[in-house]
Amino acid sequence: QITLKESGPTLVKPTQTLTLTCSFSGFSLSTSGVGVGWIRQPPGKALEWLARIYWDDDKRYSPSLKSRLTIIKDTSKNQVVLTMTNMDPVDTATYYCAHNRRGFFDLWGQGTLVTVSS
Amino acid sequence: DIQMTQSPSTLSASVGDRVTITCRASQSVGFWLAWYQQKPGKAPNLLIYKASTLEGGVPSRFSGSGSGTEFTLTISSLQPDDFATYYCQQYNSYVWTFGQGTKVEIK
Numbered sequence: 672q673i674t675l676k677e678s679g680p681t682l683v684k685p686t687q688t689l690t691l692t693c694s695f696s697g698f699s700l701s702t703s704g705v706g707v708g709w710i711r712q713p714p715g716k717a718l719e720w721l722a723r724i725y726w727d728d729d730k731r732y733s734p735s736l737k738s739r740l741t742i743i744k745d746t747s748k749n750q751v752v753l754t755m756t757n758m759d760p761v762d763t764a765t766y767y768c769a770h771n772r773r774g775f776f777d778l779w780g781q782g783t784l785v786t787v788s789s
Numbered sequence: 790d791i792q793m794t795q796s797p798s799t800l801s802a803s804v805g806d807r808v809t810i811t812c813r814a815s816q817s818v819g820f821w822l823a824w825y826q827q828k829p830g831k832a833p834n835l836l837i838y839k840a841s842t843l844e845g846g847v848p849s850r851f852s853g854s855g856s857g858t859e860f861t862l863t864i865s866s867l868q869p870d871d872f873a874t875y876y877c878q879q880y881n882s883y884v885w886t887f888g889q890g891t892k893v894e895i896k
Contacts, residue, residue, distance in 0.1 A: 717888070717890045718825075718890070720878070720885045720886060723885070734790060767832055775878065776833070776835060777835045779832035779833055
């Protein structure tokens with residue numbers, strides 16, 4: 672059974688760096704074809720894909736946020752970490768991590784709400 | 790980037806209705822399109838991938854069709870549990886994008 676769970680701060684100040692951790696079980700990020708992605712959703716708004724990392728360490732980012740994002744994996748810990756620099760109130764959103772099957776997301780974490788406010 | 794546009798943004802329907810949601814891509818994405826259902830306060834749930842392949846455990850009243858730039862999600866007979874927001878997502882390129890969502894409301 673695959674499960675994913677996001678963790679990190681619920682409140683960050685403007686200009687700070689956000690670090691979110693996705694802890695997962697039921698699969699290995701060293702298995703061919705497997706990936707993990709991050710998606711966010713501002714309150715009342717649509718889903719926005721942020722980044723993803725594959726088993727072979729291939730990484731891709733949303734072009735509009737690429738300069739602010741870094742995604743890494745720790746295969747031994749079954750974790751994927753996303754960092755986003757220079758946080759702004761418009762980055763207030765629920766952040767999800769999800770298991771990726773060569774492009775689509777078949778299993779999602781419960782999400783974590785991050786509020787950006789001074 | 791490939792832009793995904795869903796229509797309508799909101800849809801009012803009754804239980805038993807046949808419902809169709811459209812997703813248009815700004816350029817061809819082949820068959821590389823997924824559909825998700827999201828209920829308030831919950832994570833999205835995968836319904837369909839590769840335009841028309843039903844994910845395991847998803848009721849057969851859901852179906853997807855299309856290719857290239859135009860896709861549809863059809864619910865053959867709307868059930869009370871289907872009132873939710875639906876999103877399409879393209880994964881043709883290295884940069885993935887979601888549509889803006891279609892909210893299916895009770896008429």
